Amino acid sequence: MSMPDDYLTYPKRAYGMDQDRYDWRVSADRPRLAWPTGAAVAAMIVVPIEHHPLNPAGKPFKHPGAMVTPYPDLRHYTTRDYGNRVGVYRLLDALKARDLKATFPVNANQLERLKPLIEAILLDGHEIAAYGLSTDHIHWGGLDPADEAGWVDQVRTAFDAADLKPRAWLSPARQQSFATLDLIAKAGFDLCLDWEQDSVPLAMRTVHGPVVALPVSNELDDRTLLIDRRQTEDDWSGQVLEAAACLKAEAPRYGGQVLGFTLTPYVAGQPFRIHAVREILAGLAKDDAWVATASQIADVAARG
Structure with missing residues (x-):
């Protein structure tokens, strides 16, 4: 079977990179960042609240x-529901025990349903981020532009109705279309957790001004490593702390960097895994990492 003539035709292909959201550069050429308290690593913990x-x-x-x-897949459904009813509170307790703040992206269609949880998150001083409309509203290149714009507007409207003004955006499945950045910028979001092209905050161009990408490591995702790849909890916690140690060792050469990773309530919040979460949080404290929210990290980075 021959290859179609248009197989290699791609309208975004250009010299250097296939997109124009940010410029090409190597890590040695980027500005050197300094984190508060002299920390070499800024740890950004992301706790997705999804239905x-x-x-x-x-x-x-x-x-x-x-x-x-x-249908009906009650076994997996109730496990996810367990995360929002039980597991997430273990994560909140673990963070509170260390006086650490995290970023909690929330599906817009869950703001009213999970109101007691939202209140608990805010009471502990964590940051709320927008996590799209729902897990069933995935942004992608084939989505009708008017539909996507409508989804983003619905997200902002839902958060406004809940008296919440999040700056950070996380797309469902961390999937975007070519227009998503422009749409979220227009809606007032200036931070994005979808992209991970660097280990420092990176301003990306949109038609409505810059949106700063903060890296959340897909390679350290707890659901991917513990569920899909079936690693042990000790392997996972060891990898997170090894990443922190590597970034700390690189600080004299590259300056401060960001370690972003997820704690998924129905995964990391299980009773047989919470010990690994505590080990990670203790290890970050031992390495003098600055554990902060997405907005805090972005603001410090903007000051240079």
Whole structure:
């Protein structure tokens, strides 16, 4: 079978990189950042608050963590629900014990349903971020532009109605279209947790002004490593702390960097895994990492 003539045709292809959101550069050429208290590493902990419906449309694909078996997949549904009812409070307790603040992206359609949880998150001083409309509203290149713009507007409206003004945006499944950055910038979001092209905050161009990308490591994602790759909890905690140690060792050469990673409530909040979370938080304190929210990290980086 021959290859179609248009297979290698890609309208965004250009010299250097296939996009124009940010310029090409090597790590040695970027500005050297200094974090508060002289820390070499800024640790950004992201706790996604998401709801997975029993009957996801799955277009253009199912969100990671979506239902697996034929409808009604109550086994996986109730495990996810456990995360928002029980597991997340273990994570909150672990963070409070160390007086650490995290960033909690929340699906807009869950703001009213999970109101007591939102109140608990805010009471502990954590940052709320927008996590799209729902796990079943995935942004992608084939999405009608008017539909995508409507989704983003609905997200901002929902957060306004809840008297919340998040700066940071996380797309469902961390998936974007070519227009997503422009749309979230227009809606007032100036931080994004989808991209991880660097280990420091990086301003990206949009038609409505810059949006700063803060890296959240997909390679350290707890659901990916513990569920999909079936690693042990000790392996996972060791990898997070090894990443912190590496970034700390690189500080004399590259300056301060960011270690962003997720604690998914239905994964890391399980009773047989919470010890690994505590080990990670203790290890970050031992390495003198500055554990901060997305907005705090972005603001310090902007000051240079």
